[in-house]
Amino acid sequence: MKGFFTDTSLCIGCKACEVACKQWNQLPMDDLLWIGSSYDNTHHLSATTWRHVTFAESPGSGGSGGQTDWMMMSDVCKHCAHAGCLEACPTGAIIRTEFDTVVVQQDVCNGCNYCVPACPYGVIEVNMTAESGDGKAHKCTLCYDRLKDGLEPACAKACPTDSIQFGDTKELRAHAENRVKQLREQGLNAYLYGDEQVGSSPGIGRLGASFLLLDKPQKYNLPEYPTLPQDHTLPGVLALAATAVALGAATAWSFWQDSR
Amino acid sequence: MTSSQEAQGSGLTAQGSQLIPHSSTVVTASTQVQDTYYGSPVIKAPHWKWLIINYFFCGALAGGGFTIATLAELFSKDRGLVRAGRYLSFAALVPSMPLLILDLGRPERFLNMLRIVKLRSPMSLGSWALTGLGLFSGLAAGLQLLADMTHRDLLPGPRRLIGVLGLPFSVFVAGYTGLLLAITNVPLWAKNYLLMGPTFMASAFSSTFAALSIILGFGEGDRERSAKGVARAEVICLSAELGLLTVGIIRLGGLGKPLTTGKWGMLFWPLTYVNGIVLPLILQLTGPARGNNRTRAQRTATALQVLAGGYVLRMLMIFAGRESANRPADYFEYTSRER
Numbered sequence: 001m002k003g004f005f006t007d008t009s010l011c012i013g014c015k016a017c018e019v020a021c022k023q024w025n026q027l028p029m030d031d032l033l034w035i036g037s038s039y040d041n042t043h044h045l046s047a048t049t050w051r052h053v054t055f056a057e058s059p060g061s062g063g064s065g066g067q068t069d070w071m072m073m074s075d076v077c078k079h080c081a082h083a084g085c086l087e088a089c090p091t092g093a094i095i096r097t098e099f100d101t102v103v104v105q106q107d108v109c110n111g112c113n114y115c116v117p118a119c120p121y122g123v124i125e126v127n128m129t130a131e132s133g134d135g136k137a138h139k140c141t142l143c144y145d146r147l148k149d150g151l152e153p154a155c156a157k158a159c160p161t162d163s164i165q166f167g168d169t170k171e172l173r174a175h176a177e178n179r180v181k182q183l184r185e186q187g188l189n190a191y192l193y194g195d196e197q198v199g200s201s202p203g204i205g206r207l208g209a210s211f212l213l214l215d216k217p218q219k220y221n222l223p224e225y226p227t228l229p230q231d232h233t234l235p236g237v238l239a240l241a242a243t244a245v246a247l248g249a250a251t252a253w254s255f256w257q258d259s260r
Numbered sequence: 261m262t263s264s265q266e267a268q269g270s271g272l273t274a275q276g277s278q279l280i281p282h283s284s285t286v287v288t289a290s291t292q293v294q295d296t297y298y299g300s301p302v303i304k305a306p307h308w309k310w311l312i313i314n315y316f317f318c319g320a321l322a323g324g325g326f327t328i329a330t331l332a333e334l335f336s337k338d339r340g341l342v343r344a345g346r347y348l349s350f351a352a353l354v355p356s357m358p359l360l361i362l363d364l365g366r367p368e369r370f371l372n373m374l375r376i377v378k379l380r381s382p383m384s385l386g387s388w389a390l391t392g393l394g395l396f397s398g399l400a401a402g403l404q405l406l407a408d409m410t411h412r413d414l415l416p417g418p419r420r421l422i423g424v425l426g427l428p429f430s431v432f433v434a435g436y437t438g439l440l441l442a443i444t445n446v447p448l449w450a451k452n453y454l455l456m457g458p459t460f461m462a463s464a465f466s467s468t469f470a471a472l473s474i475i476l477g478f479g480e481g482d483r484e485r486s487a488k489g490v491a492r493a494e495v496i497c498l499s500a501e502l503g504l505l506t507v508g509i510i511r512l513g514g515l516g517k518p519l520t521t522g523k524w525g526m527l528f529w530p531l532t533y534v535n536g537i538v539l540p541l542i543l544q545l546t547g548p549a550r551g552n553n554r555t556r557a558q559r560t561a562t563a564l565q566v567l568a569g570g571y572v573l574r575m576l577m578i579f580a581g582r583e584s585a586n587r588p589a590d591y592f593e594y595t596s597r598e599r
Contacts, residue, residue: 037298044300056297084445090384091369092376110372111365113307114383117444117585120595122303126365135365221297221588223595229443230380232453236439237385243458244431247465247500248331251493255336258489 002099002147003208004156005172006074008220009183009190010163013072017051018042020158024143025050028132047127050140051076051155056219073211073220074155074164077102077123077140078194080228081205085139087230088118093137100169101142101208111135120204120226142208169208179212190214193222203228296588303445305585308363308578315359316437316574317467318352319390320460323434324468325349326397330423330430338486343404344475348468349430350401353394360390382440389432396426434468435461437574441581447515447594448584449577455508460574462501466537467570469494470563477556477563491544498541498566505533505573515590519580528576536569 021027027050033043038055045052056071083102086094093108094115104115104124115124115137124139143153151157156166165172176192183190193199194210199217204226217224296302329345332338361370374391378384403419438460442453449456469490509516519528540562547554584590 035298040298054297087378088381088383088443090376090378090381090387091372092378093372108369108372108375109366110369112363112373112383113365114381114440116304117306117446119303120445122301125304126307128307128365133365137365218295218588218592219297221300221302223302223591225597226445226595229445229450232450233380233382233439233443236382236442236453236457239454240432240435240439240457240461243435243461243500247462247497248327248431250496251328251465252331252335254489254493254496255332255338255486256489257492258486259335259337 001169001208002101002142002167003079003169003172003210004076004142004153005165005167005176005210005212006076007163007165007176007179007212008071008073009179009188009212009214010161011053011072011074012161012163013039013053013055013070014160015042015053016158016160017074017155017164018049018053020154021051021140022049024146024154025141045075045077045123045125045139047125047138048129048132050138054220056215058215058219071215071219073213074159075220075222076155076209077142078121078200078210079140079142079208080120080200081208082203082228084118084120084204084229085115085124085137087228088114090114097144099142099144099147101144101147102139103141103144104137104139106136109136111137113137118229120223120228169206172210176210176212183212183214188214193217198224199226201225201227203231295592300588301586302588302591303585305446305582306444308582311359311363313571313575313578315356315363316460316578317571318356318359319433319437320464320570320574321352321468321471322349322356322393322397323430323432324464325352325472326393326400326423326426326430327434328465328468328472329400330427333420333423336486336489338489340476341472341486341490343408344472345468346397346400346404348471348475349393349397353390353397356390357394382436382443385432386436386440389429389436392429393426393433396422396429400426431461434464438577441577445591445594446581446585447587447590448512448518448581451515451594452508452512455504455511459501459504459508462497462504463570463573466494466497466501467567469497470540470566470570473563474560474567477560491547495541495544498537498544502537502541505537515584515594518583518587518590519576522583524576524580524583527572528580531572532569532576535565536572537566540566540569 027048030048033041035043040055042049042052052075054073054075058069079101086102091108091110093105095103097103111126113126124137126137127133146153152166156164180190180192190212193213194207196202200207325345325348329342332341361367364370373387400422403415407414435457438456441449442456444450509520543562
């Protein structure tokens with residue numbers, strides 16, 4: 001069971017993870033997005049961007065013209081215990097690997113796009129661009145090829161401050177809890193994002209990639225308590241069946257009234 | 261909106277829309293910037309557009325036509341209704357497959373849909389149901405054609421059996437498209453997950469009855485006997501659609517705004533809600549259901565209103581859903597703990 005723990009209190013916003021990811025996975029460059037609101041010109045995770053450093057800033061204690069509070073976070077696929085994309089995939093292209101990570105098999109995916117709205121975090125995307133579009137779904141593989149060779153993922157390897165940590169999820173969790181405690185003792189409002197309390201829910205289960213955050217999740221463009229869409233399938237199918245029986249019986253009765 | 265945010269917004273649009281996929285959202289959501297990450301969408305909107313909208317409509321008629329033909333064969337004496345239902349179902353199925361295949365990123369891999377069955381994925385269930393309906397609808401239409409060409413009631417037993425065996429597939433195809441949308445994270449669809457499928461199913465049946473009444477209107481004959489029964493069934497389906505849609509909108513609350521307000525709302529209320537459901541319902545209740553038959557032109561006009569309402573409902577659900585997905589504040593509301 002391998003995963004990431006991204007400690008945002010250590011992130012300096014250097015984007016080395018974005019670059020290392022692109023280089024190792026041979027991902028093409030994206031159009032530069034001049035958002036004009038922060039140092040974030042990557043803007044979002046996409047089919048060709050599997051690490052994305054968010055730059056959330058808020059006015060600090062100094063008021064206008066004073067200090068600014070910076071919160072950088074390197075976002076990535078969460079490799080959910082119960083992944084919406086994996087459950088939605090009708091072709092079986094999206095699989096869980098021997099490392100407990102979630103990977104898209106490129107030779108199977110037919111680009112139906114159903115995984116895209118099924119991801120509660122807006123991670124996976126189908127590449128339909130004119131330049132590099134192959135019509136298939138792409139996202140972080142947690143460097144499946146490197147893991148098979150006993151190497152750590154490229155982003156974790158490149159991170160100069162060890163904000164991105166790779167390892168066994170149990171060990172990472174113990175470390176994360178210690179770190180949260182340590183920062184709380186220093187007076188920071190640190191907490192863990194990615195367990196069933198915040199960042200996930202019982203339906204999704206624990207996230208394979210968890211985060212230490214210093215402000216509310218929305219500040220980092222993360223949902224507070226997302227749910228697994230497929231938990232609604234059975235009730236939805238039952239409601240459909242009930243409607244079919246009711247409308248079918250009513251129609252049959254209407255027809256029968258006339259043919260008596 | 262502060263002046264700096266306005267400058268930011270105009271700067272974005274000046275850059276060109278191809279460069280910034282979510283530019284309009286960034287601008288419109290800037291009032292919410294304090295509670296979101298620069299108004300940036302949290303989840304990704306599905307790419308679904310016209311191919312899928314047209315498939316949704318064809319699939320509704322394909323499923324509805326087969327279902328109504330089977331029910332008519334078992335419970336009605338109107339053979340014309342059975343025949344029209346079978347042909348309508350097959351005719352609507354023919355464009356469904358290419359519409360779906362063309363929507364894939366890799367159309368040549370469409371058969372990969374049938375590698376595996378996933379009971380919790382409506383996309384997988386729908387692929388299999390459509391395949392099953394294709395088989396049964398094709399067989400039923402073929403046997404119907406054989407009987408019609410020879411002017412003899414050939415093989416009535418097998419026709420009946422095919423109708424009954426195909427029924428689970430046809431009702432599922434008629435309604436699952438709503439469930440397909442609901443089993444996602446798009447607030448407009450997901451919040452109302454229980455009623456999305458039933459709403460689409462009721463709409464599929466009311467649209468199919470409308471299409472059938474147009475088809476049958478051209479062949480005058482001993483339609484009078486069954487006309488009342490068809491009108492009664494239409495009233496039931498339209499009432500169900502009205503009820504389900506209304507309850508759904510109430511349950512959605514503020515998350516329903518992409519559909520019920522703004523540019524989509526300006527289409528939704530007149531075209532689907534009033535013209536597509538409420539008016540036809542009133543016309544049916546005051547007309548055929550009480551025995552006052554109207555002219556063929558009047559009946560056709562009402563049927564076209566219902567069909568247009570059903571088409572616009574599917575179109576707006578797709579477009580408003582994309583807008584819903586692009587609103588970070590809506591998604592944060594949908595995923596808040598106190599929801």
